[in-house]
Amino acid sequence: YSSLGVVTSTSVGMDRRLGVIAEILSELLGLDAVYARNDARTRREVGLPTWRGRLIGEAGPTAQIDEGGVRFEVDVIRGQKTGFFIDQRENRLLLQRYAPRGGRILDLFSYTGGFGLHALAGGAAEAVLVDESDYAVEAALRNAELNGLSGRVSAVRSRVKEFLESARERGDRYDAVVVDPPALVPSRERLSMGLKTYVAVNAAAMEVLEPGGLMISTSCSQFVDAGRLRRVLLTAASRAGRRVRFLGGVLGQSPDHPVDPLHPWTGYLKGFALAVE
Numbered sequence: 001y002s003s004l005g006v007v008t009s010t011s012v013g014m015d016r017r018l019g020v021i022a023e024i025l026s027e028l029l030g031l032d033a034v035y036a037r038n039d040a041r042t043r044r045e046v047g048l049p050t051w052r053g054r055l056i057g058e059a060g061p062t063a064q065i066d067e068g069g070v071r072f073e074v075d076v077i078r079g080q081k082t083g084f085f086i087d088q089r090e091n092r093l094l095l096q097r098y099a100p101r102g103g104r105i106l107d108l109f110s111y112t113g114g115f116g117l118h119a120l121a122g123g124a125a126e127a128v129l130v131d132e133s134d135y136a137v138e139a140a141l142r143n144a145e146l147n148g149l150s151g152r153v154s155a156v157r158s159r160v161k162e163f164l165e166s167a168r169e170r171g172d173r174y175d176a177v178v179v180d181p182p183a184l185v186p187s188r189e190r191l192s193m194g195l196k197t198y199v200a201v202n203a204a205a206m207e208v209l210e211p212g213g214l215m216i217s218t219s220c221s222q223f224v225d226a227g228r229l230r231r232v233l234l235t236a237a238s239r240a241g242r243r244v245r246f247l248g249g250v251l252g253q254s255p256d257h258p259v260d261p262l263h264p265w266t267g268y269l270k271g272f273a274l275a276v277e
């Protein structure tokens, strides 16, 4: 991120090399500091210690980045994952391009406002961001300010389920909605339960969309492939009493998150853009 590097290791071998990796990265990329985010769940599962901290350099843990003309502050220690969900970059840029001009956008599971702010940059009038994390909501408001968009953004700290229940009761309607939850199927054993949650949240999101509204819905669960997500969305549409049309093909992760054909689960992020009649 700008002049900050972040590394994540998930094995003992890589742990042993982290110091030298940080030095090489710093030299090659001219970084002010390199941080480690070694707090992935997978580390805990294999008995490796979890920790976050600086490996090399003096700079603090925040940086400002520019993604397609929209600025974000990234905190590599307080933020989730390595600070920013870079895997969704191309999908945020897609929304910037196709956001309904003058429309109202609902960004569910918004984190620091990525999709919502891109929609505003693309000509939407107003964005409502919903996330359960205090950090995410505070950072989203700072990012709105950074882009001179404060007056057009509301950030709500709430669980999405509860937010959508009250939105439906109030009769709120949006011109576009983004559904980007965390992995709702974290293990094979939780597939059936997780798929039900995907259906429920997508159906509830469709219910607050204006007829003809745009929806972007994604899943970052490695156990949910594109075919499954497509069926989830069709089931959700039928539950919400809405007809959907798929726009373009399957959305995926940014090209800097390569997919290894020998390990197909490395292609964990998939999504669809839909018109919801």
Ligand SMILES: C[S@@+](CC[C@H](N)C(=O)[O-])C[C@H]1O[C@@H](n2cnc3c(N)ncnc32)[C@H](O)[C@@H]1O
Binding pocket: 080, 084, 085, 088, 092, 109, 110, 111, 112, 113, 114, 115, 130, 131, 132, 133, 136, 158, 159, 160, 161, 180, 181, 182, 220
């Ligand atoms: C995959 S990230 C979203 C990334 C975001 N769309 C972006 O482009 O940066 C998922 C987010 O959902 C939030 N979250 C998880 N469970 C939630 C819930 N039940 N209700 C609201 N937010 C939730 C997390 O705090 C996290 O910020």
